[in-house]
Amino acid sequence: MLDLIFNVMWWIASVIAPAFICWIAGIILLRFEAGRVIITIACKIMWLLFVVGIVGIIIGNRYMEWFRFAPFLMFLKTPVPTLFQVILQLSGMVITPIIYKFKLPSKENYTLRGDYILPFTGKWTVVNGGLHKKISHSWGILTQRYAYDFIIVDDEGKSSSGDRKSVHNYHCYGKDIIAPADGVVVKLYNKHKDSMVDGKSAYCNASRIQGNYIIIKHNEFEYSMIAHIMRDSIAVKVGDMVKQGDIIAKCGNTGNSSEPHIHFQLQAGTSLFLSAGLPIAFTNINAQDKKNYDVLDKRSCDDNLQVVGNKSYIGRGLEVENTILIGV
Ligand SMILES: [Zn+2]
Numbered sequence: 001m002l003d004l005i006f007n008v009m010w011w012i013a014s015v016i017a018p019a020f021i022c023w024i025a026g027i028i029l030l031r032f033e034a035g036r037v038i039i040t041i042a043c044k045i046m047w048l049l050f051v052v053g054i055v056g057i058i059i060g061n062r063y064m065e066w067f068r069f070a071p072f073l074m075f076l077k078t079p080v081p082t083l084f085q086v087i088l089q090l091s092g093m094v095i096t097p098i099i100y101k102f103k104l105p106s107k108e109n110y111t112l113r114g115d116y117i118l119p120f121t122g123k124w125t126v127v128n129g130g131l132h133k134k135i136s137h138s139w140g141i142l143t144q145r146y147a148y149d150f151i152i153v154d155d156e157g158k159s160s161s162g163d164r165k166s167v168h169n170y171h172c173y174g175k176d177i178i179a180p181a182d183g184v185v186v187k188l189y190n191k192h193k194d195s196m197v198d199g200k201s202a203y204c205n206a207s208r209i210q211g212n213y214i215i216i217k218h219n220e221f222e223y224s225m226i227a228h229i230m231r232d233s234i235a236v237k238v239g240d241m242v243k244q245g246d247i248i249a250k251c252g253n254t255g256n257s258s259e260p261h262i263h264f265q266l267q268a269g270t271s272l273f274l275s276a277g278l279p280i281a282f283t284n285i286n287a288q289d290k291k292n293y294d295v296l297d298k299r300s301c302d303d304n305l306q307v308v309g310n311k312s313y314i315g316r317g318l319e320v321e322n323t324i325l326i327g328v
Pocket of ligand 1: 128137147148149263264
């Protein structure tokens with residue numbers, strides 16, 4: 001019995017210790033330009049190193065064996081609490097279908113109870129999101145199956161001008177976020193600092209992958225979640241009633257993010273891990289293919305727009321805006 005307890009503790013320590021060491025190393029290295037380069041290279045070659053580790057185990061080379069810990073290098077740029085959120089997300093992928101009796105909401109079987117507008121003013125571009133697997137934000141992560149990432153892209157197909165290492169140079173940074181529908185604020189967090197940007201990979205300098213966020217309850221079955229909000233920009237508090245179009249926060253780059261953007265999703269409850277994501281038909285919007293989108297992103301934009309009356313299901317590569325001007 002003692003042996004078993006010792007083995008379990010050893011196993012836990014061998015997971016937590018390297019993750020923790022990498023996390024602390026990451027906090028220090030991220031402060032220096034050279035450190036960031038080291039992290040980028042380390043994360044690029046970590047799977048190669050892992051293979052070396054596995055080969056080491058197979059052939060019994062005790063030096064090569066150490067490289068089995070290489071995947072923990074990901075914690076150089078992502079804090080340890082994210083590990084637990086990733087575990088919760090993975091659990092959600094198994095538990096959520098059971099909660100919903102294997103009938104997850106889809107365009108075919110779910111009609112929205114509320115009318116939702118886009119959570120911003122002006123023209124933004126969908127960079128992740130859509131109704132089907134190929135363009136979905138994250139098809140396998142069920143809360144985020146129908147989530148959207150919105151950014152502002154200029155006519156040259158760029159989301160920033162100048163140095164991509166400063167959040168201030170991104171077109172959407174600091175822009176207003178508005179309430180997509182009437183509702184009551186049920187959850188929020190406002191104190192994370194922006195994560196680092198380098199114009200390429202995602203970093204998470206926060207203990208929550210969603211960074212600063214707001215959840216608004218619109219009705220018994222529909223909650224909107226907006227993430228990566230700028231620190232201290234949330235203008236509402238839990239319990240506040242909001243009206244569609246109210247300015248509630250500003251776009252930021254907090255949490256796990258590759259560049260400033262608005263992450264928006266509708267979900268059937270308040271849990272970020274167990275509530276099913278809902279397909280969103282936005283009301284009264286304009287949507288058209290973004291000019292020069294392929295400069296920014298070469299991924300598929302197939303079948304990215306379905307219009308039913310005054311409602312639109314949108315997807316990657318579209319430039320979108322509300323047609324009913326807010327606050328005018
Ligand atoms: Zn997102």
